[in-house]
Amino acid sequence: MKSWLGAAACLFVQSIAFGHGQPPSFSMGSGNAIFVDIVNVQDEIQVDHKQSKLFYQSTIDFEALEHGFPIFDVEKDPTEVIMDGVPTTQALIKDPTDETKLRIAMQSVAPGRHQMIIKGEIKGAAMGSSGINWLWTMNDLTDRGFLERYLPANFEFDQAPRTLVFKFVRDSHKLNQRIVTNGTVTWLSQDTLQIRFPEYFTSSSFYLHMYVEGRFTELKSQFKTKDGRTVPVLVYSSAAGIVGKFETQAHVSLQDLERRFGTWKHDQVIIYAQEDVSGGMEYAGATVTDFNSLNHELIHSYFARGIMPANGNSGWIDEAITTWADHGSNSADSIGVVGTGMASHSPYFRQTDRKAYTSGARFIRYLDHLFKPFGGMDGALRELLKFRLFNTITTESFRSDLETISGLPLKSHFDQAVMGSPKSSNLSKTRYPNPHHMSVTPDRAQKLFQ
Numbered sequence: 001m002k003s004w005l006g007a008a009a010c011l012f013v014q015s016i017a018f019g020h021g022q023p024p025s026f027s028m029g030s031g032n033a034i035f036v037d038i039v040n041v042q043d044e045i046q047v048d049h050k051q052s053k054l055f056y057q058s059t060i061d062f063e064a065l066e067h068g069f070p071i072f073d074v075e076k077d078p079t080e081v082i083m084d085g086v087p088t089t090q091a092l093i094k095d096p097t098d099e100t101k102l103r104i105a106m107q108s109v110a111p112g113r114h115q116m117i118i119k120g121e122i123k124g125a126a127m128g129s130s131g132i133n134w135l136w137t138m139n140d141l142t143d144r145g146f147l148e149r150y151l152p153a154n155f156e157f158d159q160a161p162r163t164l165v166f167k168f169v170r171d172s173h174k175l176n177q178r179i180v181t182n183g184t185v186t187w188l189s190q191d192t193l194q195i196r197f198p199e200y201f202t203s204s205s206f207y208l209h210m211y212v213e214g215r216f217t218e219l220k221s222q223f224k225t226k227d228g229r230t231v232p233v234l235v236y237s238s239a240a241g242i243v244g245k246f247e248t249q250a251h252v253s254l255q256d257l258e259r260r261f262g263t264w265k266h267d268q269v270i271i272y273a274q275e276d277v278s279g280g281m282e283y284a285g286a287t288v289t290d291f292n293s294l295n296h297e298l299i300h301s302y303f304a305r306g307i308m309p310a311n312g313n314s315g316w317i318d319e320a321i322t323t324w325a326d327h328g329s330n331s332a333d334s335i336g337v338v339g340t341g342m343a344s345h346s347p348y349f350r351q352t353d354r355k356a357y358t359s360g361a362r363f364i365r366y367l368d369h370l371f372k373p374f375g376g377m378d379g380a381l382r383e384l385l386k387f388r389l390f391n392t393i394t395t396e397s398f399r400s401d402l403e404t405i406s407g408l409p410l411k412s413h414f415d416q417a418v419m420g421s422p423k424s425s426n427l428s429k430t431r432y433p434n435p436h437h438m439s440v441t442p443d444r445a446q447k448l449f450q
């Protein structure tokens with residue numbers, strides 16, 4: 001029997017490079033559509049008071065590893081695309097398996113470093129005379145449900161630093177504009193606001209809520225982490241009467257999570273407390289949630305937005321772990337699930353398979369049973385977090401890491417539980433399979449909550 005530390009320390013040193021969980025390039029007649037490695041993004045947001053609209057200009061520096069038409073995505077049609085200084089066009093196309101839609105720049109590039117500028121209108125922000133109300137709402141049960149809803153973005157596998165710069169026309173906005181985000185906010189001048197996001201973020205990590213001061217009740221506290229940091233905890237809500245109980249529960253959950261899985265590593269805790277719809281949604285160190293799902297969503301800051309899925313086929317991992325962990329660490333001495341196909345969808349699949357909540361959680365119970373001699377799944381996950389925090393994982397890397405940690409061969413168990421025909425996954429029949437996931441679409445959530 002191996003000890004956790006002895007097994008893990010030597011084999012975790014390799015870092016996960018670009019290409020981890022990245023879907024394959026594909027032919028589109030006149031050439032290949034290629035996935036690229038975005039290395040930096042700078043968004044300039046222009047506030048047009050006359051039209052009451054926001055417009056973006058995103059400057060994307062990227063590396064192409066092969067010849068082809070670069071793939072990106074943004075929900076609303078861009079108005080302009082410029083590749084290496086030359087105006088071009090873009091097209092919305094389907095992937096070869098008809099799983100999702102994505103955009104390609106209609107300018108083929110050679111391997112190497114390039115710069116693409118994309119311009120367009122921001123979706124869904126509400127502008128008033130005293131400021132902007134804009135909440136980014138995302139959903140992992142919806143195709144194209146992450147940052148691409150608002151700004152040009154890559155698929156979830158890619159991690160890159162991103163900076164937003166807002167240009168306000170009216171000075172008065174600075175006085176009234178409240179910004180809640182998991183990025184770092186700096187006023188560069190009276191009318192220029194910068195938000196810098198961590199470089200480990202993927203398209204599903206970002207939290208941004210801009211609103212006019214006074215619209216929400218805010219309750220601020222501090223959490224002392226196990227490693228001695230003081231992390232700000234913000235609970236805010238349009239319902240003043242509920243912030244207190246969210247704050248109390250948040251501190252109980254955070255303490256429990258640190259005991260089970262190690263230090264809270266995010267720089268903040270943001271909780272948008274709401275009781276209008278059931279469920280919540282997770283972001284990196286942030287959540288929009290009802291009371292029942294608060295603990296579930298905070299667990300996701302470890303699994304989903306701490307250790308991050310590289311694609312839809314790895315989305316089951318965090319939902320399975322979180323569902324299991326939220327209900328106490330119980331074990332099952334048989335595997336209990338066969339051929340769910342949770343991890344064998346098309347490589348272009350961008351959602352989480354809903355079977356993760358049931359079959360996935362059941363599989364974690366079995367892994368907990370297998371790992372009992374070493375401290376159970378809690379112990380394995382603590383080890384995993386030491387080496388994979390703020391990295392993306394795939395089903396294959398997750399299995400391989402657990403094998404390293406435990407010394408147990410797990411391939412046959414994984415093949416039995418999570419592979420198989422994805423058709424049996426029943427994606428469409430149960431739209432909201434779990435009370436912890438927000439029971440409205442991201443568009444509806446944006447309207448309701450921003």
Ligand SMILES: [Zn+2]
Pocket residue numbers: 296300319322436437
């Ligand atoms: Zn969840």
